[in-house]
Amino acid sequence: MVFSLPNMQKWLENKFVNCLCFEHTLFLSEKILEFLCAKNGFKILKKHYFGEHSIFYALKIDKDIEKDKVILKNEYAKNKALFEDMMSFYEKKIDILNKLIDESAKEIYLFGAHLFSQFLLYNGLCSAKINGILDNDPAKWGKRLYGTQFKVFSPEILKDKNNVLLILNAGIYNEEIKKGILKLNQEVQIIT
Known part of the structure; x- marks a missing residue:
């Protein structure tokens, strides 16, 4: 499977308003995406950054992934703080x-x-x-x-x-x- 993902983490850190909007209705960071891939049995073959705009992935199914050992670190508080910081930034701007x-x-x-x-x-x-x-x-x-x-x-x-x-x-x-x-x-x- 080959696809790209907006680099939403960088977009949020850089305070780009199109990070979360009607086109991007949920925050799908690189870490979350890679967790979902592993949890569903996909191995990353190649990852390429297009500046801070997008991340391109090439994946394949890997039956050797131990899905029960795949863990996602909770970054809700960190990302919420980034979003609140962005909103505060725009209030001042x-x-x-x-x-x-x-x-x-x-x-x-x-x-x-x-x-x-x-x-x-x-x-x-x-x-x-x-x-x-x-x-x-x-x-x-x-x-x-x-x-x-x-x-x-x-x-x-x-x-x-x-x-x-x-x-x-x-x-x-x-x-x-x-x-x-x-x-x-x-x-x-x-x-x-």
């Missing part, structure tokens, strides 16, 4: 972002017609001065971000603008997105 938004005279956008923007908005990001959501997916352009009043635009609209503040909170994708935005317009102020 949203306060800082709200001050920036309030004081800014720039045209303000959020990046990500997805939970990246929804998370900030539903956790208190002031939306009154936000002009819209930018996203790289053409299928989202011209539509509304679910659960909000915001219309989604192509990042291309930034090309000729000279007074823009972009709030970017896309976790592991931040650097890739930032590079693309700055290629379009080096004058955009990007807040991560």
Whole structure:
């Protein structure tokens, strides 16, 4: 069997909001996954890390695994503390972002017609001065971000603008997105 798993432990440690969401409804860490594999008679042949994004596995059935000796260490308290720390981090971050938004005279956008923007908005990001959501997916352009009043635009609209503040909170994708935005317009102020 070959498959990949988001590196949820790293995502949680790095405070990426897409760690636990509607796409990832349970916390399946590397340790939990490997416990489940062994408990069900699978041996790991190969494991490959794709940065801190994903972990790729190659497994095979191994009848010699003593399933009754496979133990999972309880890390509930540790992981709960990490999640609570993430929520506390975002409470403070949203306060800082709200001050920036309030004081800014720039045209303000959020990046990500997805939970990246929804998370900030539903956790208190002031939306009154936000002009819209930018996203790289053409299928989202011209539509509304679910659960909000915001219309989604192509990042291309930034090309000729000279007074823009972009709030970017896309976790592991931040650097890739930032590079693309700055290629379009080096004058955009990007807040991560």
